[in-house]
Amino acid sequence: MFGAIKTKNMTAGVEPRPDPEQPGAFLPNGAAAKIGLNRSILDKGWYRIELATRSRVRYTGTCVITVNPAYTSQACNVCKVVDRKSRESQAVFLCTSCKHTNTPT
Numbered sequence: 001m002f003g004a005i006k007t008k009n010m011t012a013g014v015e016p017r018p019d020p021e022q023p024g025a026f027l028p029n030g031a032a033a034k035i036g037l038n039r040s041i042l043d044k045g046w047y048r049i050e051l052a053t054r055s056r057v058r059y060t061g062t063c064v065i066t067v068n069p070a071y072t073s074q075a076c077n078v079c080k081v082v083d084r085k086s087r088e089s090q091a092v093f094l095c096t097s098c099k100h101t102n103t104p105t
């Protein structure tokens, strides 16, 4: 597989949720929220960024390394411990093991 950022998977639609008490009706399934999230993912043009990066490395003698993104936001860059509690929020990282933080002060 070429490329780690699978925006096609990330932007798959949500399943309809039939209402068991009203045949033919549907329950809220977060579709509107997902549409908004999909738009923001696709707006970034990740595929074009990856293509541009891969094109650039041919002229610089460097290389592109794709990384499995699983748990990368929970892993400490210093001690490598993975703990979901280290990620207090999307913006705040404080390692529960070595107290390393990447949060600007």
Ligand SMILES: [Zn+2]
Pocket: 076, 077, 078, 079, 080, 081, 095, 096, 097, 098, 099, 100
């Ligand atoms: Zn750490």
